[in-house]
Amino acid sequence: MGDMLGREVELDVTGIAHGGISVARLDGRVVFVSDTLPGERVVARITEDRKKSFWRAETVAVTTPSEHRRPHVWSAAALEVDPAQRAGGAEFGHIELSHQRELKRQVLRDALTRTGGLDAERSDVEVRALPGDDERGGTGWRTRVRLHVDADGRTGPYAARSHTVVRVDDLPLATPELVEAAPLGDSFPGEAHVDVLAPSVGGARLIIGDQSRTTIYETVGDREFRLDDRGFWQVHREAASTLTTAVQQAIRPDLFDPKAANLDLYGGVGLLAAAVGDAFGPGTRITSVESDERATEHASENLADWLGASAVTGRVERWIRQTAAQAGALERGRHSASTIVLDPPRSGAGREVVTEIAGLGPAQIVYVACDPVALARDIALFRDHGYDVDALSAFDLFPNTHHVETVARLVRV
Incomplete structure (x- = not known):
């Protein structure tokens, strides 16, 4: 089928897929197309035809534009630029901002229903704008x-x-x-x-x-965080404060025990552990677990306001496994009363970590996710272990890109 490579074809774009790519069909075959959006008819160049199940293509011209198309916010990524030279990192920049959030809502809903097993009503969540973004058209963040x-x-x-x-x-x-x-x-x-x-x-x-x-x-608010200049920190100027509030609101107070063995997994420099401490007071006990030793050192200082807060260096799955193995009856009780916050990398927590978390039997889990498909996969795994989603919120932390941040609360059912 290699004879299609480089050929230009007309396509009717019908849907949106994860990753900022739109979906069309050509002779019954799925074609994933960049730089367009559902509702458009475009001329696209086939860039990959080796996979028998689908092809990939790049938009070179728009025959029938969507009502939601706008001039690209970054001229270096616009259709007028050769696809091979279009700047990356603003793949939704040609879409009107509120419609970007609608497309992200659809991607999140589809992932949560198809992969996560949630019903349509629970999967449908508004993607909220961060302060200042509407006024700036999703730029300057x-x-x-x-x-x-x-x-x-x-x-x-x-x-x-x-x-x-x-x-x-x-x-x-x-x-x-x-x-x-x-x-x-x-x-x-x-x-x-x-x-x-x-x-x-x-x-x-x-x-x-x-x-x-x-x-x-x-x-973040009145609190100052130390970190390495190379260390991880949320990229959007309002993201750290938005996630602080989102995590605080996601925790059910009736299920929160400040003296339990509360955890902040993939804790970085302690942003979300501090959010929990600020919400529930100076007596809050929480351990932040992070594999980057430099980040853990900073987290120890950033969490110094709470006597019961600590930061440890370790790979999350290994640390939980060892903690569970060493726990006596008293500790097991503290784990079953605990709240676990996790903010894993884009690939998600995965089967091993989900199994270890569920094995501790926490009262509630607050999962912060930057990838809807990884989140949905992990939600399905948690549901297999007797936990289910009872709250969900989503935030547009990355305007003019396809990325969306989700905060989910899971409780025992």
């Missing part, structure tokens, strides 16, 4: 950007779906502070990448290649 360096030493993002470095004149998704510091016209021969950061304290900075780490500070 990124506080962290990685620029890659090409063979000539010049910086730029990768092109969509490739490792080709493209040179750009602007970074519309970035905050004004980050834009001012971004070295778009500069040369860094011999380096692989340049990270640009605009933390909430201390001004913007560059990290060139693998230079040594320094400590930076981020604020």
